[in-house]
Amino acid sequence: MSFLDRFLKEQQDSKVVDNETKSSETTSEVVKAPPDFSPPLSEETRKILQEKVVERLREIYDPEIPVDIYELGLIYEVNVAEDANVEIIMTLTTPHCPVAESMPGDVQIRAQDVDGVRDVHVELVWDPPWTIYMMSEAARLEMGFM
Numbered sequence: 165m166s167f168l169d170r171f172l173k174e175q176q177d178s179k180v181v182d183n184e185t186k187s188s189e190t191t192s193e194v195v196k197a198p199p200d201f202s203p204p205l206s207e208e209t210r211k212i213l214q215e216k217v218v219e220r221l222r223e224i225y226d227p228e229i230p231v232d233i234y235e236l237g238l239i240y241e242v243n244v245a246e247d248a249n250v251e252i253i254m255t256l257t258t259p260h261c262p263v264a265e266s267m268p269g270d271v272q273i274r275a276q277d278v279d280g281v282r283d284v285h286v287e288l289v290w291d292p293p294w295t296i297y298m299m300s301e302a303a304r305l306e307m308g309f310m
Contacts, residue, residue, distance in 0.1 A: 167197075185230040185245070201213070204247065205246050205247075205248055210245075211244075213248065213280050213281065214244045217242050221239055221252075222232060226262060227261040229307070231303045233254075233267070235299065236257075237298030237299045237300065238298075239254050248280055248281060249283045251287065251289045253270075254268065254287070255293070256288070257294050259290060264288075269286075
């Protein structure tokens, strides 16, 4: 047996021993299964999906204000149904906002990209009207309103 063959065999043998040691040490660990996104969704899975959608919406920033639209208070509701369809109720800072035509589409696209979401409906509302008090504390602090 050549040096290289012995070396490779020793390496493989040590990996087997290491794996057996690790598996006996980690048998007490609980591995959480990924959520099941097949309808009907459980309440827990709907909550997980809602959190993922909100996380994705936090990636969208108002072009005139350096705050994401969720912290800005533009997202009023994110509802996930048992069939994995998502309804988002949102507003804009003003009806004359320069992104009034594109922002709801961006919200829909971002939410639709979340694994597990079947369909997304975005409803743009003007009542109640947006005010700075709908912003999170962190956003108001960042904007100098506190």
